Amino acid sequence: MNWTRLYPGWAMFAAMIGLLLFLWGMALPLAALPAPIGPAAEQFADGARITVGLTLIAGSAGVVIGVLAGLGKLSHFGPLRWFCDGYVWLIRGTPLLLQILFVWLALPTIMPEGVELSDFTCAAIALSLNVGAYNTECVRAGILAVPHGQVEAARALGLTPLQTFIDVILPQSMRVALPALANNLASLVKDSSLAYAISVVELTMVGYRVQAESYQPIPVFVTIAAIYLILTTAFTTLTAALEAQLDVGQKR
Amino acid sequence: MGSEADLRPIIEARAVGKRFGSFQALRDVSATFHEGQVTAIVGPSGSGKSTFLRTLNRLEAHDSGEIVIDGIVLGDDIRNLNAIRREVGMVFQSFNLFSHLTVLRNLTLAPMRVRRMAKAAAEEKAMNLLERVGLKTQASKYPVQLSGGQQQRVAIARALAMDPKVLLFDEPTSALDPEMVNEVLAVMRELAYSGITMLVVTHEMGFAREVADRVIFFDEGVILEDTTPEGFFSNPGHERAKSFLSQVRHGF
Ligand SMILES: Nc1ncnc2c1ncn2[C@@H]1O[C@H](COP(=O)(O)OP(=O)(O)OP(=O)(O)O)[C@@H](O)[C@H]1O
Ligand SMILES: [Mg+2]
Numbered sequence A: 001m002n003w004t005r006l007y008p009g010w011a012m013f014a015a016m017i018g019l020l021l022f023l024w025g026m027a028l029p030l031a032a033l034p035a036p037i038g039p040a041a042e043q044f045a046d047g048a049r050i051t052v053g054l055t056l057i058a059g060s061a062g063v064v065i066g067v068l069a070g071l072g073k074l075s076h077f078g079p080l081r082w083f084c085d086g087y088v089w090l091i092r093g094t095p096l097l098l099q100i101l102f103v104w105l106a107l108p109t110i111m112p113e114g115v116e117l118s119d120f121t122c123a124a125i126a127l128s129l130n131v132g133a134y135n136t137e138c139v140r141a142g143i144l145a146v147p148h149g150q151v152e153a154a155r156a157l158g159l160t161p162l163q164t165f166i167d168v169i170l171p172q173s174m175r176v177a178l179p180a181l182a183n184n185l186a187s188l189v190k191d192s193s194l195a196y197a198i199s200v201v202e203l204t205m206v207g208y209r210v211q212a213e214s215y216q217p218i219p220v221f222v223t224i225a226a227i228y229l230i231l232t233t234a235f236t237t238l239t240a241a242l243e244a245q246l247d248v249g250q251k252r
Numbered sequence B: 001m002g003s004e005a006d007l008r009p010i011i012e013a014r015a016v017g018k019r020f021g022s023f024q025a026l027r028d029v030s031a032t033f034h035e036g037q038v039t040a041i042v043g044p045s046g047s048g049k050s051t052f053l054r055t056l057n058r059l060e061a062h063d064s065g066e067i068v069i070d071g072i073v074l075g076d077d078i079r080n081l082n083a084i085r086r087e088v089g090m091v092f093q094s095f096n097l098f099s100h101l102t103v104l105r106n107l108t109l110a111p112m113r114v115r116r117m118a119k120a121a122a123e124e125k126a127m128n129l130l131e132r133v134g135l136k137t138q139a140s141k142y143p144v145q146l147s148g149g150q151q152q153r154v155a156i157a158r159a160l161a162m163d164p165k166v167l168l169f170d171e172p173t174s175a176l177d178p179e180m181v182n183e184v185l186a187v188m189r190e191l192a193y194s195g196i197t198m199l200v201v202t203h204e205m206g207f208a209r210e211v212a213d214r215v216i217f218f219d220e221g222v223i224l225e226d227t228t229p230e231g232f233f234s235n236p237g238h239e240r241a242k243s244f245l246s247q248v249r250h251g252f
Helices: A010-026 A028-032 A038-073 A078-092 A096-105 A119-144 A148-156 A161-198 A205-215 A217-246 B049-057 B080-085 B105-115 B119-132 B148-160 B180-193 B203-211 B227-232 B239-251
Strands: B009-020 B023-034 B038-043 B064-069 B088-091 B166-170 B195-203 B215-218 B224-226
Touching: A028 A038, A038 A078, A038 A119, A038 A161, A038 A205, A038 A217, A078 A119, A096 A119, A119 A161, A148 A161, A148 B088, A161 A205, A161 A217, A161 B038, A161 B105, A161 B148, A205 A217, A205 B166, B009 B038, B009 B195, B009 B224, B023 B049, B023 B064, B023 B195, B023 B224, B038 B049, B049 B064, B049 B166, B088 B148, B105 B119, B105 B148, B119 B148, B148 B166, B148 B180, B180 B195, B180 B203, B203 B227, B203 B239, B215 B227, B215 B239, B224 B227, B224 B239
Parallel strands: B038 B195, B038 B215, B088 B166, B166 B195
Antiparallel strands: B009 B023, B009 B064, B215 B224
């Protein structure tokens, strides 16, 4: 199947996921390193897994939220537009740390009896809402960048509004929005470290704990930084490749 | 092409009106178009030619009068609208090919989505149409990789892929470099002789005179003349038509 050629954007996306999975397992070779890193290799691996997990979950949910809210912002239905505007305004105007604390402390008080939210879930919800707001602006800009003639051509051929959106507007707007969306995803790798504030044992928290036990902050934090750098470099490299790929059909 | 009496009416416009704000773009426009007829629509800029054409497949909604396409009344009923758009194809001045899809996928999208055609059948049909417009070798290219004339021929093939009963052309050669006009006119000429119903807004007076069965002259939102090409070009009835013709002649 020439899936890669037909959908270069999605192939790149799949490659990104593959790389993340690879990095996820790669934390294991750390065991070969001397103390204080070697003995704590499992902790580092677990921390990296939590970080990547948070990034993937909040990243995917954030894309869905971004598409829905991006569409909502362009809706002709006033209340929906105002709701989405308000959401983006609220999230972008307040600190992420506050949002994480809010979900962790305030959400359980308004949840129905018997529903327990783990710390990880709270962090994932807060990060999803956060990246979703930033994605909303990218998606909206992408949709606005689709020339109106494309929509008219689709409608004139008999495609329904939904088909027009799925087959024409969405792929074309994603071509514009994907680089920015991928950037937001790369930032998410780092932003997820704030989850340590609600005792999620992600990479930064692991570093904090290991150095507290070993009294050797320098090697520990250098290792943590190296893992973050590998993760973010992988993301930025893929982002650049993605942009190059997406130029298909864009320029002569 | 036979007398009008024994041809079936396929488009009936009765006292169609359209306003943009306070500006009346169409006033009580009435015309009946018969199966197999090729009509050239001419007139000065801003006279309402495009607006009229676009009301016929409801890219613009008319606000008074009635339009009946192949027995179906054009209105807000979405099912009627989809049925009509399947029967009425449109070719735009700026081609409006789907920029994210290859030439082949541009031709197969609507038949597969709207007519529920199988992929293999749609592709076979698309290849036949590409051969007909002389672009069989370009099937896997993206629109930006083609010249304007080639893009417009693809756009014509894309419209034909839906087996429309009527083809609407809105200045199909106006955006083209002069050396590419003829390759598009040649395709349209071949189509005209194949018996498909065509409404062509054009500034190509040679084409109108040679290929059309009928010429409609628009001025300030009304049909001033509705006659044969000979009648229009050798003996226009209105001063406005005379001055339009002399301007066009001197302009070329
Ligand atoms: N969407 C719109 N909003 C406001 N005014 C419009 C709109 N579309 C067309 N008009 C106006 O309606 C009038 C008729 O426009 P139309 O495009 O039908 O003219 P035309 O005969 O096709 O001219 P041209 O030869 O320049 O294409 C023009 O005065 C134009 O400014
Ligand atoms: Mg026009």
